[in-house]
Amino acid sequence: MDEEELSYYIRAGEIAARVRDYAKQVVKPGMSILELAELVEKKIIELGGKPAFPCNISINHEAAHRTPVIGDKLVLPDGAVVKIDIGVHVEGYIADTAITVSFNPRFEDLVYAVHEALEKALEIVAPGVKFGQVGKVVEEVLKSHGYKPIRNLSGHSLGRYMIHAGESIPNYHDVLSLRRFKPGQAYAIEPFGTNGKGLVKESKHVTIFALWKTGKVKGITSNERKLLDAIKHRFKTLPFTERWLVDVFNGDVGLLRTSIEKLWKRRILLGYPILVEAGNGMVAQFEHTIVVLDKEVIVTTKLK
Numbered sequence: 001m002d003e004e005e006l007s008y009y010i011r012a013g014e015i016a017a018r019v020r021d022y023a024k025q026v027v028k029p030g031m032s033i034l035e036l037a038e039l040v041e042k043k044i045i046e047l048g049g050k051p052a053f054p055c056n057i058s059i060n061h062e063a064a065h066r067t068p069v070i071g072d073k074l075v076l077p078d079g080a081v082v083k084i085d086i087g088v089h090v091e092g093y094i095a096d097t098a099i100t101v102s103f104n105p106r107f108e109d110l111v112y113a114v115h116e117a118l119e120k121a122l123e124i125v126a127p128g129v130k131f132g133q134v135g136k137v138v139e140e141v142l143k144s145h146g147y148k149p150i151r152n153l154s155g156h157s158l159g160r161y162m163i164h165a166g167e168s169i170p171n172y173h174d175v176l177s178l179r180r181f182k183p184g185q186a187y188a189i190e191p192f193g194t195n196g197k198g199l200v201k202e203s204k205h206v207t208i209f210a211l212w213k214t215g216k217v218k219g220i221t222s223n224e225r226k227l228l229d230a231i232k233h234r235f236k237t238l239p240f241t242e243r244w245l246v247d248v249f250n251g252d253v254g255l256l257r258t259s260i261e262k263l264w265k266r267r268i269l270l271g272y273p274i275l276v277e278a279g280n281g282m283v284a285q286f287e288h289t290i291v292v293l294d295k296e297v298i299v300t301t302k303l304k
C-alpha cells in the first residue's frame with residue numbers, strides 16, 4: 001500500500017468516525033429511521049466523503065442490512081437496541097464502522113460485552129496473527145458475559161470499491177481459519193453478540209442491493225438499461241438503496257422498484273436481505289476498520 005492509498009483510508013476513517021459519533025448523539029426513540037439515515041449520509045458528504053453503502057439501521061433482533069426505503073415510516077421503538085452501521089469511501093478506499101445504542105437498560109450489558117470484545121480483538125491484531133485468534137478473543141469475551149457470538153457473521157478484508165474483498169474474519173474460535181493478517185491490507189473487524197441462538201437467518205425483506213453482473217447485459221428494457229447505467233456510474237460495485245436512484249425515473253417510485261426487482265430477479269443485481277437472529281435474540285454489534293502495516297496497525301475509524 002502506498003502513501004496515497006493509506007491517506008485515503010485514513011481520511012475515510014476519520015469521516016466515518018465523526019459521522020458515527022454524530023449519529024450516536026442524534027439517535028433517539030421515536031425518530032424515523034429515514035430521518036436518521038439521511039442525516040448520516042448527508043453528514044458523510046458534508047465532511048468530504050461518499051457513502052460506501054446505505055446507512056444500516058437494524059433494530060433489536062435484526063443484526064444487519066436494514067436501510068430505510070423511500071417514504072419509510074418506521075420509527076425507532078421505545079426501548080430499542082439500535083445498530084448503526086456506516087460506510088464511507090474516499091476514492092474507493094473504504095471505512096466501515098458500527099455502533100450499538102441501547103435504549104433499554106436490560107441490554108446495556110450485552111452492548112458493553114460486544115464493545116469489549118471488539119476492543120480486546122483489536123489489541124491482538126498484528127501482521128502474521130491468524131484470523132481465528134480474533135474469533136477466539138471475541139468468543140471468550142462474549143461467553144464471559146453470558147452471551148454468544150453470531151457465528152455466521154464475520155469481519156472481512158476491504159478492497160478498492162469492495163466491501164468484502166474475499167477474506168473473512170470469524171467471530172468465534174474457528175480452528176479452520178488459518179489465514180493471517182498481512183501488511184498492506186485493510187480489514188473490518190465486527191463482532192456481533194446475542195442472547196439468542198448465535199446465528200442469523202435471512203428475512204424476506206431486501207432494502208439494499210449491489211451490482212452483481214459486471215459484464216455485458218442483454219435482453220433488458222430501455223428503462224432497465226437506464227437504471228443499470230445509473231447504478232454502474234454512481235456506485236460501481238458498492239451497495240446502494242432505491243433512495244439514491246429516485247431521480248432516474250423522475251420520482252416514479254413504482255417504476256424504479258419494479259425495475260430494480262427485475263434486475264435483481266435476473267441476478268444482474270444482488271439483494272442483501274435483512275438478517276435477523278435465528279432464535280429471536282437481541283443483537284449488538286461494534287465495528288472498526290484497520291489498516292495493517294509492517295510495524296503497526298492503524299484503526300482508521302478511531303479519532304486521535
Ligand code: MN
Pocket residue numbers: 085086096097098190287
Ligand atoms: Mn459495517
Ligand code: MN
Pocket residue numbers: 096155156188190287
Ligand atoms: Mn463490515
